[in-house]
Amino acid sequence: MNVLNNIRKYTVVILVSALVSVAGYVHTAAIYSNGAAVDKLKLVQIGTATNWASLGVGARHTVAIKSDGTLWSWGLNNYGQLGDGTTVKKLTPVQIGTATNWASLGVGAHHTTAIKSDGTLWAWGRNTQGQLGDGTAVNKLTPVQIGTATNWASVSASNSYIVAMKIDGTLWTTVIRGVD
Secondary structure, eight states: OEEEEEETTEEEEEOTTSOEEEEEOGGGSTTOBTTBOSOEEEEEEOSSOOOEEEEEEOSSEEEEEETTSOEEEEEOOTTSTTOSSSOOOEEEEEEOSSOOOEEEEEEOSSEEEEEETTSOEEEEEOOTTSTTSSSOOOOEEEEEEOSSOOOEEEEEEOSSOEEEEETTSOEEEOOOTTOO
16 A cells, blocks of 8 residues: 555545545545545545546545546535536546546645646646636636646645646746745
8 A cells, every 4th residue: 555645634545456545534525435424434445446546635635547547536626626617526536527648646725736648737726826827816617728838747736836847857836925
């Protein structure tokens, strides 16, 4: 078992078998498994899929990429952080769009960022302080491409900003001085 994320009273892991399991305090909503809203005192499997490749955990939502490159999310969604076009919480993983080229994630408290295999950077969710980097302060309910660059290598997200690195090693951020 490899613990990939542990934040705010719950833990989500991908087991060697590529099953996703979760344990923790149900108030976070991101730990719902199979629609059950009960505190989990031990790891429980989420669904039956065995092809999870990576995941990220926000304050109360979880986002994951399957080995086929599809994007999935579940949990609270009050700012659109799940990326499904709504602000309705999801109790089980739901596929986000139809793209099959999602490569990596950077999940913030109430927003999500990701890089596709073509090197493009995408973001969605809470954007009240411009933390998504799209030049606005409007929440995004679905993934939107950030700029036109196709050379993003990695991305990480925090409470109110993102930091991304390009293939050439340069760092880029939406950090707001004195916030977070």
